[in-house]
Amino acid sequence: MSIRVDRVSLLADAPGDATLAEVEATLEPMGLTLGLDRAAWDGVAALGVGEWLAGGAKGARDAWLDPADHLVAGLEAELVTGRTLVVRPAPRRSTGPDLVALVVGAGGRFATARRAWLRVHEKAARIPATSPFTAERDPPVTEPEERMLAAILREMVAT
Numbered sequence: 001m002s003i004r005v006d007r008v009s010l011l012a013d014a015p016g017d018a019t020l021a022e023v024e025a026t027l028e029p030m031g032l033t034l035g036l037d038r039a040a041w042d043g044v045a046a047l048g049v050g051e052w053l054a055g056g057a058k059g060a061r062d063a064w065l066d067p068a069d070h071l072v073a074g075l076e077a078e079l080v081t082g083r084t085l086v087v088r089p090a091p092r093r094s095t096g097p098d099l100v101a102l103v104v105g106a107g108g109r110f111a112t113a114r115r116a117w118l119r120v121h122e123k124a125a126r127i128p129a130t131s132p133f134t135a136e137r138d139p140p141v142t143e144p145e146e147r148m149l150a151a152i153l154r155e156m157v158a159t
Contacts, residue, residue: 076113
């Protein structure tokens with residue numbers, strides 16, 4: 001298992017089967033962290049990066065606290081069709097359609113992460129935050145949304 005850290009970019013390049021505990025152990029001596037919520041740590045530490053992302057990245061910092069930041073800067077994933085999806089590491093706001101959404105929180109429906117470039121933070125650094133976001137964060141999927149997701153999957157498999 002090879003976890004590589006780019007300290008300048010604050011990215012950790014981790015295989016999908018590396019556990020979060022292994023990633024944190026690699027970051028610790030450098031004074032870096034994924035910044036996961038300590039209350040969620042026991043439930044996620046043994047998860048592989050790919051499994052954790054598929055499940056919605058429980059314990060990750062709330063994306064609404066800093067919309068310019070991002071959890072996943074890039075990834076390599078295997079689509080359900082067997083093809084490989086590569087999203088090169090880049091700031092999220094610079095990459096066009098959010099193909100990472102085919103992996104994060106999708107439960108393996110479209111793709112499985114084989115490698116991910118995760119954003120890390122310096123332990124001693126102050127992390128920016130915006131005002132609290134109070135709207136429903138994870139509303140249930142509506143019937144039209146479910147039809148759209150099924151259509152996306154049909155198109156992926158058909159091509």
